[in-house]
Amino acid sequence: MTTKNSLTQSSMPLYPAKTKIQVTIIFFVVLGIYTFSMIWTQDEMVGGFGGALGNMYTVIEKFFPPNFTILPTIWKAMMQTIQMAIIATTIAAILTVPLAVLSAQNITTLKPLYYITRTFLNLLRTIPDLVLAVIFVGLFGVGVFPGILALTVFSLGILAKLISETIESVDMNPLEAMRASGGNVFQVIWYSLVPQIAPQFTSLVLYVFEINIRASVVLGMVGAGGIGLVLNQHLKFYNYPNAMTIIIVIFATVLIIEFISNKIREALL
Template sequence: MTTNSNAGKHAQTPAIYPAKTKAQITIIFFAVIGFYLYSMIRTQAEMVGGFGNALSDMWRVMEKFFPPNFQVVGAIWPAMATTIQMAIIATTVAAILTVPLALLSAQNVTTFKPLYYVTRTFLNILRTIPDLVLAVIFVGLFGIGVFPGILALIIFSLGILAKLISETIEAVDMNPLEAMRASGANTLQMIFYGLVPQVLPQFTSFVLYVFEINIRASVVLGLVGAGGIGLVLDQQLGFYNYPNAMTIIIVIFVVVIAIEYVSNKIREALI
């Protein structure tokens, strides 16, 4: 019947989406564009000369960074090493502390609901605070140095790690554990032969992932006085010594890429 009626008129392809959806999408689209334009106007308000002027200036200014002064690589390496060491210590401590926290925020382990919700909320709030803000506060508490930086990294990575690992624990297959209990294994045996083998590869992979995040975070911690290469970068920028600053940025770039490459290879091998 429909074919008959259509044959009379000129064959018209029916629209895939209903008119209402189309109208909605159009409105959302223009709202997003409008908000974007407004954001652009607002963020450029303080700029002298506006967007065009700044862009033409940009290349002229960027030239100040080149050529980088590679003679200082030897001098900045100790600071870079400190940065890596901070990330290693912070990741290790966070990996240890995360075990009880992850267990507490896994629904299948913590059957006591209020406790589960309390740890979940605590972790959620912890994750909203940016690492550098934590570092600023800890520098205020402990004074300038590596210790507040490490502490900030620990707290920051704890939030991420505990969430990821609690999700892994929640996804554990409970059948092998039940089978073990049925054949007379005690709780310790159940944990070591049933739970640990299921969680360990994921756990290691997540710890490495958080280590990557920590490396990126620790290179900038020094900007607020929390130790590491960021401190040197801040000083060099303060002296307007741009070639040295560029060298530091390149060193950071190379180290971050190298560590991510190795960590990625290990994670691929694990899972």
């Protein structure tokens, strides 16, 4: 009986035929999309990669050597960028808590509330950070403040989504125990949900902080303050050696911050 069973099983395919056909079709569709888009972009590219290599030489000639004498003057703008990112990340981290809880299906059992917050967060995420910056610069004028607002809204969208997904994957057993011992909603969340997500929460906030540093550079170019604003000015005046210094400073800063936050995250998880 057992031998007969194992014999039939060894000659059986690992997946049913239907699944195989489906996966094959999906594979070819994806391949088709790739081929199509490759042909398309080739038509649009002027000169292809050969042209880019030629341009590269001109670019390097213009940008090098970087002018390090401006370092003292750009230092302040770089700090401003970091401050923007810190403030925006902090505000977003606080605002994200209620939003993330309300958009986690296992905690918010009231369906309408869940759908409303989920839709709100989805809408928030569809707005690109640059668009947010342009809107806020238009409303509040050039400066750091619109930059902070844009970063806050932008990172809130990402953070709330990531954290609500973390919440949805927690162990529900301790929550049941707290409920069974007569705790109310806030006590249940504080005692059994918060300890479970605290490490991931910190890790995700640090990750969003890194994203915010990079994003704030780009936002500066549309007038939202910080180092991006200065970089944009130098580029506009064709002051490429100065711009190169700024790029190097940004590069170094991002690397250092990533290194530090990676170390913190390693210690947490």
